[in-house]
Amino acid sequence: MNKFIAIVGSNSNKSTNRELLKYMQRHFQPQAEIELVEIAGLPIFKKSADKYVPQEAKEIAKKIESSDGVIIATPEYDHSIPAVLSSALAWLSYGIHPFVDKPVMITGASYGSLGSSRAQAQLRQILDSPELKARIMPSSEFLLGHSLQAFDDNGNLNDQDVAKELDGLFKDFLQFVNISKQLNNANVVNKQKVEKFSWDKD
Amino acid sequence: MKLVGIAGSIADQSYNRTLLNFIAKHFEGLVDVEVLDINDVPMFNQDNDQTNSAVIQNLSKKISTADGVIIATPEHNHTVPAALKNVIEWLSYEIHPFDGKPVMIVGASYHTQGSSRAQLHLRQILEAPGVNAVVLPGNEFLLGKVKEAFDENGDLKDQNTVNFLQTTLQNFIKFAQVINLISKTEDYEEEDLSAKEGTDTTIQGVDMNADDWLDQAAKKVHAVDGDTYVKLDSGLLTVNQLDYFLKTMPVELTYVDENNQFIYYNKTGSAEDMLAKRVPSQVGDALDKVHPKISRVIKHVKQVINTLRTGKTDLVSMPVPGGDESKSHVMHYYKAMHDEEGNYKGVNEWAVDIKPIVDQYLHETGQKLVKDPNAEIDATSGASEKPEVKVDVTSSASKH
Numbered sequence: 001m002n003k004f005i006a007i008v009g010s011n012s013n014k015s016t017n018r019e020l021l022k023y024m025q026r027h028f029q030p031q032a033e034i035e036l037v038e039i040a041g042l043p044i045f046k047k048s049a050d051k052y053v054p055q056e057a058k059e060i061a062k063k064i065e066s067s068d069g070v071i072i073a074t075p076e077y078d079h080s081i082p083a084v085l086s087s088a089l090a091w092l093s094y095g096i097h098p099f100v101d102k103p104v105m106i107t108g109a110s111y112g113s114l115g116s117s118r119a120q121a122q123l124r125q126i127l128d129s130p131e132l133k134a135r136i137m138p139s140s141e142f143l144l145g146h147s148l149q150a151f152d153d154n155g156n157l158n159d160q161d162v163a164k165e166l167d168g169l170f171k172d173f174l175q176f177v178n179i180s181k182q183l184n185n186a187n188v189v190n191k192q193k194v195e196k197f198s199w200d201k202d
Numbered sequence: 203m204k205l206v207g208i209a210g211s212i213a214d215q216s217y218n219r220t221l222l223n224f225i226a227k228h229f230e231g232l233v234d235v236e237v238l239d240i241n242d243v244p245m246f247n248q249d250n251d252q253t254n255s256a257v258i259q260n261l262s263k264k265i266s267t268a269d270g271v272i273i274a275t276p277e278h279n280h281t282v283p284a285a286l287k288n289v290i291e292w293l294s295y296e297i298h299p300f301d302g303k304p305v306m307i308v309g310a311s312y313h314t315q316g317s318s319r320a321q322l323h324l325r326q327i328l329e330a331p332g333v334n335a336v337v338l339p340g341n342e343f344l345l346g347k348v349k350e351a352f353d354e355n356g357d358l359k360d361q362n363t364v365n366f367l368q369t370t371l372q373n374f375i376k377f378a379q380v381i382n383l384i385s386k387t388e389d390y391e392e393e394d395l396s397a398k399e400g401t402d403t404t405i406q407g408v409d410m411n412a413d414d415w416l417d418q419a420a421k422k423v424h425a426v427d428g429d430t431y432v433k434l435d436s437g438l439l440t441v442n443q444l445d446y447f448l449k450t451m452p453v454e455l456t457y458v459d460e461n462n463q464f465i466y467y468n469k470t471g472s473a474e475d476m477l478a479k480r481v482p483s484q485v486g487d488a489l490d491k492v493h494p495k496i497s498r499v500i501k502h503v504k505q506v507i508n509t510l511r512t513g514k515t516d517l518v519s520m521p522v523p524g525g526d527e528s529k530s531h532v533m534h535y536y537k538a539m540h541d542e543e544g545n546y547k548g549v550n551e552w553a554v555d556i557k558p559i560v561d562q563y564l565h566e567t568g569q570k571l572v573k574d575p576n577a578e579i580d581a582t583s584g585a586s587e588k589p590e591v592k593v594d595v596t597s598s599a600s601k602h
């Protein structure tokens with residue numbers, strides 16, 4: 001069975017993005033093992049002369065390395081991803097490169113009606129940058145708008161159409177992960193390239 | 203024009219900070235740029251609201267009172283650094299200092315692309331409703347290959363780059379002036395007659411409403427007096443000479459600075475002999491202290507000042523009501539003052555009785571006044587009942 005890491009892109013105690021990932025964890029239990037990862041404990045990303053990376057970031061990196069794929073749930077703050085998520089991604093690309101060629105499914109929940117669409121669009125561009133180089137599932141988007149009203153008391157999605165949409169997307173993601181495993185001829189080279197790549201080089 | 207600069211980096215060494223410091227230094231004559239520090243801002247967290255912490259309040263205040271903001275952004279993973287985004291989150295949650303604020307984006311990075319993607323993201327972020335900044339369109343300033351761009355003094359080496367930066371900055375100054383004018387037109391309510399905001403010339407640490415403010419404040423700044431020379435725009439006078447001169451002006455002058463503080467009047471005589479009665483102990487007072495606390499009066503004062511501050515007109519004039527028309531006709535004039543860059547610097551108010559002037563004119567030209575049977579004179583033309591300020595179109599501030 002595939003094992004996925006699910007990153008909660010919010011540091012809020014009652015995050016609806018966490019609720020969404022917990023729902024997925026439970027609901028898709030027969031198909032995959034999903035482990036939730038919190039990023040709230042990481043400090044704000046800071047460059048340093050000795051390229052220091054906090055231990056917690058290294059541990060998250062290890063989990064991602066050994067997983068079959070990553071699910072990210074992002075809130076939308078000011079039309080983009082929260083600083084706390086952006087910061088985590090910076091740590092996870094600073095001398096360590098766990099995302100290279102890793103299949104990623106982007107989801108997101110926000111209080112507004114657009115359900116983090118703009119944040120997700122930016123997140124795609126971020127994950128596509130040279131030191132992350134993730135394999136983002138193409139032409140798919142899961143936007144959970146009005147997220148405060150989206151779940152019932154048992155943490156299930158209220159709207160059946162929305163639940164079906166997510167079922168479909170998750171099925172696609174499983175296939176995407178399988179295809180991705182077959183597309184690994186260049187992976188070694190890609191990894192080496194990234195290891196050698198440095199923004200600091202001229 | 204007063205701007206603040208934010209370098210979107212918390213690294214110990216940052217080329218974007220170098221760039222901002224260069225802008226502040228090199229264009230000193232053009233703008234006053236204060237570079238802010240974002241190093242100690244805590245991670246944004248909805249559950250732990252630190253809006254009221256000193257570091258965030260300080261940033262907010264600096265941005266609110268500036269005429270515009272320059273943000274220099276690095277690029278991390280095709281977006282703005284988390285540290286910069288983090289600051290914007292705090293400043294778009296419970297408080298919104300960027301609201302309506304003109305912003306110019308610049309950016310430096312190691313590569314030829316020079317932060318272009320981060321700048322695009324930053325535009326989208328700044329235009330989100332909680333932020334609602336007004337970003338200078340076009341005028342992208344990207345400084346690529348930044349490691350080779352500066353000399354050992356932190357100056358940009360390439361003259362063409364400096365020239366381009368100057369053009370961009372000049373465009374931004376014009377843009378900010380227009381934006382600030384538009385966004386301020388209707389908010390006379392925000393005029394703070396208690397003058398607590400302060401401005402760069404406000405004398406700190408002295409109670410402005412104290413009776414001896416003049417002595418205290420003069421001491422505090424070591425003000426010159428007596429026979430010391432003061433160099434003026436077109437003349438050289440001693441302080442005494444200035445006093446002789448101003449006291450014999452044929453009008454009563456009052457200086458109210460841009461912070462709504464009453465800081466000077468030309469004492470032409472004792473209060474009872476004056477058209478607009480002022481006493482020395484009032485000097486230094488905030489405007490709310492020298493006006494009666496009647497809402498109609500306060501509103502009117504705010505409207506007059508705001509009309510001048512926002513440049514809707516340069517001059518407001520009105521007769522002072524209640525006098526005996528056969529003996530005098532006292533007029534009050536309020537004229538906006540500006541510095542060389544067109545920034546509002548306060549009100550020059552003067553009061554003058556025009557009756558003797560008109561009488562003399564009539565006498566010397568052998569004419570007399572007759573009543574106009576068709577005239578519609580507003581009984582309350584003293585404007586004290588009419589809060590709406592009449593804007594004198596011919597003298598409006600199109601120069602700015």
Ligand SMILES: Cc1cc2nc3c(=O)[nH]c(=O)nc-3n(C[C@H](O)[C@H](O)[C@@H](O)COP(=O)(O)O)c2cc1C
Pocket residue numbers: 047090091093094129130131199200211213215216217218219276277278279280281310311312313315316317
């Ligand atoms: C985690 C990380 C990601 C980066 N990503 C980019 C990038 O996507 N594009 C780019 O031009 N530079 C990138 N860089 C290099 C930065 O442009 C450079 O470090 C920048 O921060 C220089 O500005 P500063 O000196 O003001 O910090 C990255 C650097 C780091 C540490």
Ligand SMILES: Cc1cc2nc3c(=O)[nH]c(=O)nc-3n(C[C@H](O)[C@H](O)[C@H](O)COP(=O)(O)O)c2cc1C
Pocket residue numbers: 010011012014015016017018074075076077078079080109110111112113114115116147248291292294295330331332
């Ligand atoms: C600083 C800040 C900015 C926000 N900006 C947006 C926004 O641009 N668009 C939006 O839909 N919601 C915005 N929101 C509300 C978010 O939708 C909501 O806080 C969050 O996405 C819910 O995620 P969570 O429940 O996982 O924390 C903002 C919230 C904060 C605190």
